[in-house]
Amino acid sequence: MRRGLFVTFEGSEGCGKSTQIRLLASWLRERGHEAVLTREPGGTPAGDAIRQLLQHAPEGHGLVPEAELFLFAASRAQLVREVVRPALAADRVVISDRFHDSTAVYQGVARCLDPAMTRMVNGYAVGETVPDVTFLLDMDAREAFGRLHRREGGRDRMESEPLAFYEAVRDGYCRAAEAEPDRFAVLDATLSETELSGCIRDILLDRFHGFFSR
Ligand code: TMP
Numbered sequence: 001m002r003r004g005l006f007v008t009f010e011g012s013e014g015c016g017k018s019t020q021i022r023l024l025a026s027w028l029r030e031r032g033h034e035a036v037l038t039r040e041p042g043g044t045p046a047g048d049a050i051r052q053l054l055q056h057a058p059e060g061h062g063l064v065p066e067a068e069l070f071l072f073a074a075s076r077a078q079l080v081r082e083v084v085r086p087a088l089a090a091d092r093v094v095i096s097d098r099f100h101d102s103t104a105v106y107q108g109v110a111r112c113l114d115p116a117m118t119r120m121v122n123g124y125a126v127g128e129t130v131p132d133v134t135f136l137l138d139m140d141a142r143e144a145f146g147r148l149h150r151r152e153g154g155r156d157r158m159e160s161e162p163l164a165f166y167e168a169v170r171d172g173y174c175r176a177a178e179a180e181p182d183r184f185a186v187l188d189a190t191l192s193e194t195e196l197s198g199c200i201r202d203i204l205l206d207r208f209h210g211f212f213s214r
Pocket of ligand 1 (some may be wrong): 013040041072097098099100102103104106107158159
């Protein structure tokens with residue numbers, strides 16, 4: 001039986017998800033909740049191998065969008081059953097850096113796969129396990145693109161797309177958030193780290209006061 005809280009973060013590369021996840025986890029820890037942190041693709045040994053193939057391995061370079069869809073879904077199906085469901089059943093807070101919305105947006109919109117097929121594969125991978133809240137760190141595509149290109153270190157296969165790809169990603173996220181306003185919380189990713197983390201805490205306390213006052 002599900003009793004915990006499932007929180008996901010979405011947004012383009014460079015939008016600041018990892019920083020906000022770290023800040024949220026430490027705030028939760030202060031309140032006595034040791035969060036389970038995970039990321040996609042990855043989060044399990046099998047998922048990490050899939051991540052390596054998708055992002056870094058030379059064998060992944062020729063992957064077609066349809067194959068990508070199934071690889072992301074395979075990683076997610078494993079994560080849901082190996083990590084997310086047991087943690088939620090144990091009353092934990094699970095925070096995932098990306099989840100099924102990434103597939104809907106990156107594969108279903110930016111890679112132009114059939115949205116109905118994307119939804120079906122996504123649905124099969126996650127079943128009933130959908131996030132309680134999804135924080136979308138929204139940023140202008142040009143800004144996201146610029147941040148990505150200014151970042152230290154090389155870019156992986158998924159990060160080597162042209163600006164038009166990031167414009168489609170942003171558009172896809174905005175449409176996903178409009179379609180499910182009760183689940184999504186859209187935040188301006190250009191706010192300061194402190195302002196953003198404050199908004200995130202306020203939204204959690206407001207939407208899930210029952211959970212936090214247990
Ligand atoms: P990240 O480590 O920056 O989150 O990178 C993951 C990359 O994989 C990013 O470019 C988004 C992409 N991605 C998809 O295309 N579909 C998915 O379902 C997921 C989870 C990620």
